[in-house]
Structure formats: structure tokens, C-alpha cells
Amino acid sequence: MTPLIAHLSTTVSAPQAPTWVRLTELGAAVLFILALKGLSSPKSARRGNLLGALGAGVATVVIFFYGTEYYGEGLSNLKGNLPFILLAITIGSLIGWIAAKRVQMTQMPQMVALFNGVGGGAAAVVSVVEFSAPTANESKAALAATVFTVLVGAVSFSGSILTFMKLQELMTSRPVVLPLGRYITSLAGIGTIAAAILLVVDPTNTLLYVLLGMSLLMGLLLVLPVGGADVPIVISLLNAFTGLSVAASGYVLGNTLLIVAGTLVGASGTLLTRMMAAAMGRPLTNTLFGAFTAKAITASGTTEDRPVKSASPDDVAIMLSYARKVIIVPGYGLAVAQAQNTIRELVELLSAKGIQVDYAIHPVAGRMPGHMNVLLAEANVPYDQLKEMDEINPEFAEADVALVVGANDVVNPAARDDKTAPIYGMPILNVDQAGQVVFLKRSMRPGFAGIENELLFDPKTSLLFGDAKETLTKVVSAVKGL
Template sequence: MVPLWVQLAYLLAAVCFILALKGLSSPKTARQGNILGAVAAAIATIAVFFQDEGGLDNVPLIILATLAGSVAGVVGAYRVQMTQMPQLVALFNGVGGGAAALVALLELHDLTSVADRFNAEIEGFVLVATVFTIFVGSVSFAGSCITFAKLQELMTTRPVVFPGLPFAFGGSFLVAVLFSVMLVGDPSMLLGILVALLGLAVGVLLVLPVGGADVPIVISLLNAFTGLTVAAGGYVLGNVLLLVAGTLVGASGTLLTILMARGMGRSVVNTLFGALKGGSTLGAGGASDRPVQSAGPEDVAIMLGYADRVIIVPGYGLAVAQAQHALRDVVEVLQERDIRVDYAIHPVAGRMPGHMNVLLAEAQVPYEQLREMDDINGDFTDADVVLVVGANDVVNPAARTTPGAPIYGMPILNADEAKKIVFMKRSMRPGFAGIENELLFDEKTTLLFGDAKENMAKLLKSVEAL
């Protein structure tokens, strides 16, 4: 029997998890939401030591593992750069799914041992939940490892497709389902391990054909998978808090996946399997040698300094250059000259949802200056200058005008409707989708080549000198 105070602690943690999720829905309250979620996790971790009146086994090992994980988390939090956050999220997803699968395998071992010793039957739904956790947790772990490798560029970011991939994926999935049914009918550790191994294979084959800007969507989907496995594991272990927390993660991850897919103008199915029939958000990837109109920081400063309305479009290149603080300084100087400046945030700018919001919040950019795509798209026609910093695909008109383009149908920011457009780029290499942006060659467009942070510092001096 779980003590009453432990049940109340679980209830408090569950409420905190819900409030934390609510807080994370807005950049303004995200920090408080994150802290609240951490407090809830701490409460849950402490309370579990007192769940069983008989006490836990192997307490020293549990404490050692908890301390090791805490140290790894703190070191990671300090050392991981903003550009590596998507990779970190992918690893968190994978670790969660893998841990749930391992716990389910251990629980299966205990269930089968007890059943054999006392010639008893195992409750059917408990077995179903156990098998589900083993398989889906393994899928999440393997798939997350592949997404990490793609984002970290340990392997190609392009879709990996080979002859027979659909049959390999379909065959592995069907065999896994068959073994899962057999495992429910006749529980054994051998079948459990085989289901886990097949889950690993399915996870790898699921993510290999995904590339380009589709990778963050798959990270969100795998996050939902991990949440579902934690929820199912909570049922197996009889832990209500795991059930609640896992359901929250699974539901929010599913909704986020759908919203991100809509943000790309594609379905989740097309995101996962589009490359098998030639569709993907990753193009050829070659740099263009077509002539463009370029300028120096002084020329761009004049364009910005004598504008009435400026819109900033941040992208992944801003994060790579760590230029968010310098950009904020430039914006503050422009605002001192009574120039209205807003930041246009695309839903999939960067490498994960909210990447630009977090990046700019780190630079203490006021929340009211961050405007979502649907809110600001109608303002571009009034903008004197649009400054695109490290973004490309989210302002590429090919999404509207070129049916054969990989990003066709993706809603974009209407930067092409502004009076003047300035791109800050390192080179003429395309964006993450790997396709050429015709806006770069528009007569209204000027390119400022070089490192964004260095150019932003020069731009700041030039604007101040006006």
C-alpha cells in the first residue's frame, strides 16, 4: 500500500507537470515552466524511494545512478551550445525510450519467473502494455540515435534510401507484430529480446529515409513515442505518476508533430515516407555561381538607418554564428532612431520548434518583438527593409511558386513582398533543404557575405555613425 503522503506528493508532481507544460507553450513563461518541471521531477524521484512500505532493493546503486545522471545533466546543460540543442533533445528522447524498454524487459523477466514458479497466469493487459513498451521504446531509442547522428553530421543529413528499403521496413514491422502477439500468448524472455531487437531495426529504417527540414518533425514524433512508452510502463509498474507524465508527453508530442508537419505544408506520412517515392525537404545541396548584388556593412547600415519599418528574419545561421546579442544591439540602436523593428519567427526556423524564440530570449530580446508567421506576414508589404540573418528556406518563394520543389506547399514568411531585402550569408550555399532561393537574385535583394557576428559588429558601428 502506497502511503498517503507519497500519493499526495505524486499528485503535486502531476499538477506541476501540467503547469510546466502550460508554461512551455509561451516564450514569456518558458523559463518558469522549465523550472517547475524540474521541481516536479525532483519531487517524483524522491517520493519513489518511499512508495513501497517494505523499502526498495539496491538503494545504493539507485542513488549512484541518480547522482551520475544528475552530474551528466548539469555538465551537458553548461557545455551544450544553442546550436546543439536539437541533438540534445534527440538524445533525451532516445534515452527515455531506451530506459522504458529496458525496464519493461526486466519486468517481463520478473513476470515470467513468478508465473513459472507458481504456475500462475499473467494478466493479459499487463503483458500487452509490457510488449508495447519494449517495442515502441526500442523504436524511439534507435530512431533518436539516427536523428542525433544526422543533426550532428556524423552521417549524411540527406535521406538514406536503398533498394528494398520499403520491404525491409515493412517486413521488420510485421515480424515484430507477429512476435509481439506470440509474446502475449506465451511470455518468454527470448521473444521479448527479439521484439526489442526488431524495434531497434524498425527505428533505424524509419528514420534513415528522412532528411532535410523533416528531421526536427521526426524528433517530435519520437518524443511522442517515448511519452507513450513511459505511460505504458507506468501501467506495468503500477505507478500513476509515470502514467500521467507519459500521457502528457505523448499527447503534446503528437500535437506538436502535427503542427510542425502543417508548418511544412506536409502530412506526417509524407514526412516519414516521402523520400521513398522521391519527395523530401532536401534538394541537391550545391552552391550557386549565379551573379548577385552584394554590399558592405556601411551600405546596409544606410538602408537600415533611414528606414521607417524593419523586419528581422532569424535562422539557424544566426545560432551558428552566436550573433543574437550583436543583433539585439543593432536593433536597439535602430529603435533609438524611432525605427519600428520586429522579429518574424517561422514555426520551423532553426532545427527544432521554438529554436529562434529560445535563442533570442537568451539575448534578452523583449517577447513583444517576437511575432509569429501568421501574425506578421501581412506586414511585410509595409516593411522598408527585411534583414534575413542566417535563414533561407523559410523565405524561399519556391514554396509557393515551384510545384517540383522539395519545400513546395510549406507556408513561408512573405519577405519577398518588402521594398528591400538584405541577406546575411556566409556563402551562396543553399539552406537546410538544399535548394536554390530565387529571392537571392531578385533586384530588390542585397547580400552581405561573411560571418554574421563579425558583420553585425561592423553594422552596429556603421549604424551608430549615421
């Protein structure tokens, strides 16, 4: 095995950076903790994020001051690689900056998935390079950490890329279950772990590439059967994976800051994933492997032919204008149609008529938990009109009209009543208890999770077909004309 790096003493025996550099890194670690703390509360969230960015920036600068003993040939030199390193940082930063600035808020979840994926990829590559530069005193523990980074980083990379493709609708967002999928996944899992263990026992480059390939495959197999509304939970899980992978790479490199930062993300990410799964009312294992056991959802043709009651924008305008209490249920369809401003206009008109209007926000409305709050905040919808599920659910029985705009799964009574439904157990908004229900939909197509919604065929339900923005604009002018 030819070492890629001539001399690199790793982990526990790594030479230390100057004291001031290490103290600065301690400061960066504290900034990361404050960042996560800040991000947990609405008031301090933005400052928290900026503190995190400051910590990351500081850490990136001081790494160049690790000095002669660490780099072997000194700071100004870095084996003559400094210009290339700076160029690579600039390129990466520019790509990240532009992508983050350009992405539309509706496409944010897949952007986060993509960023997470490249981070996991970076951690894996760092460890591949590290692996190929063994030193005589390298411990098995360090080797295990290296192998762990490669495995988890690669899973995170390929899994995140596939998640991105699902959300970007470059492929179906439905669960994909391969024939014998459960066995293939189990076999691949066992094989990957076996390769990892063998690699620790007897490190060879060939086996490393085998492990890399199998880990990438594992990432795909893990995400393929996850569908619809569960995809965000997987992003969060892969995010935690990348964190752990980064922590392990910190152990390999003997870098405390990487250990702290990676572990913080790994731990908080795991907790966050569990909270998200809880919001969907199902354990995490169900999210990941549910598709293997769930009965195939047959979109039977019979339901398509059943009669539905459709309404015109004028009908809806009258219905709304003569109500006392209206609850709006915004969904992803609203955001896709860029109709947030139109719905705000409608709400303002109705409020001016003395009608009580509230927005009912399901925890996973949109494509990620909290996504809908972000999308509506973008359209200057006041906070106090947004009501969370537990707060608004008792009020549906008193509401005259529930207006569902581009949402489907989060109001599907099947989640409450039908034990065989794949979304059974997910808490829903009790729209079916309102006096009248109006759905603004593009078509009869089922929602993201691909499940038929019985509520659409209920006698008290009216459907207004069309693009959410167009139809809402018509409703607004009809309300004005009354």
C-alpha cells in the same frame, strides 16, 4: 527461462504501497498536470517547469517508502541494493545536470533528443527486466504492455540517437533514402509487429532479444529518410512515443503515477507534434515518408554559375540607414555565428535614427518551433519587436529593406510557388515583396532542407557573404560612421 528476479508479482495484482505514499503520488500526478498547463503560457511557463520537477522529485523520494510488502524484504534493504541505487541516481543526475548546464542554446534541440532517447531506453530496459521475471498469474494484457514498452521504448531510443547525430551534424542532415527503402521499412515494420505478437503468444527470451533488435532497427529506418527542417517534428513524435512507453511500463508495474505521467506526455506530445507539422504546412505522414515519394533534389551545377549581386558592408549600411522601414529575418545562421547581440546593436542604432525596425519570426526559425524566440531572448531583444509570421507578412510590401541573416528555407518562395519543391506548402515569410532584399550568408550553399532559393538571383537581392557576426559588426561600424 530463468527468472532474473526471484519474486515479482506484476500489474493488476501488485501489492499496494502505504496509503500516505499513494496519496503523495496522486499529488505528484497533479503537479505534472499543472506543469504542462503552466508550460502552455509564457507567464507561468517557468513555474510550470519547476512544479514538474517538484512532482518528479517527490515521486522519486516516496518510491523508497513502498515498504516491506512491495519489496519483499523491506525498505532499508531493497535486497541490499539501496547503496547501488542511490549511486546510480547520483551518477545519472550529475550527467544530466552538467550536460544541460553546458549545452549551448543553439544545440538545444539535439540535447532534448538525447534526453528523450535515454528516457525511452530506460523504459525499454525496465520492461526487459520485468519480462524476464514472469509470475504464474501474469495476464496476457500485462505481457502485451511489456512488449509494447520494449518496442516503443527501443524505437524511441535508436531514433532519438540518430536524430541527435543528424542535428549535431555527425552525419548528413539530408534525408537518407536507402535503395528500396520503402520496402525495407515496410518489411521491417511487419517483422517487428509479428515478433511482438508472437512474443505475447509464446514468451521466450530469445524472441525478446529479436524484438529488441528489430525495434532498434525500426527506429533508425524511421528517422533516416527524414531530413532538414522536419527533424524537430520527429523529436516531438519520439517524445510522445517515450511517454506512451512509460505509461505502458506503469501498467506492467501496477504504478498509477507512471501511467498518468506517461499518458499525459504521450497525449500532449502527439498534439504538439501535429501542431508543429501544421506549422510546416504539411500532414505528419508527409513529414515521415515524404522522402520516399519526393523526387531527388538535384543540386544542378547550372544554378551555381548564375550571376548574383554581392554587396559590401558599406552598401548595406547605406541601404539600411536611408530606409524608413526595415524587417530583420533571423535564422539559424545568426545563432550559429553568435551574432544575436550584434544584430540587436544594429537594430538599436537604426531605431535611434527613427527607422522602424521589426524582427520577423518564422514559427520554425532556428531548428525547432519557438527556437528563435529563445535565442533572441538570450540576447535581450525586447519581446515587442518580435513579430510572428501572420502578423508581419502583410508588412513586407511596405518595407524598404528586408535583411535576412542566416535564414534560407523559411524565405524561399518555392514553398509558395513551386509545386514540385519538397517544401511546397510550408508557410513562408514574404521577403520577396520587400523593396530590397539583403541576404547575409556564409556561402551559396542551400539551406537546411537543401533546396535552391530563386530569390538569391532576383535583381533586387544583394548578397553579403561572410560570417554573420563579422559582417554585421562591419555593418554596425559603417552605420555609425555615416
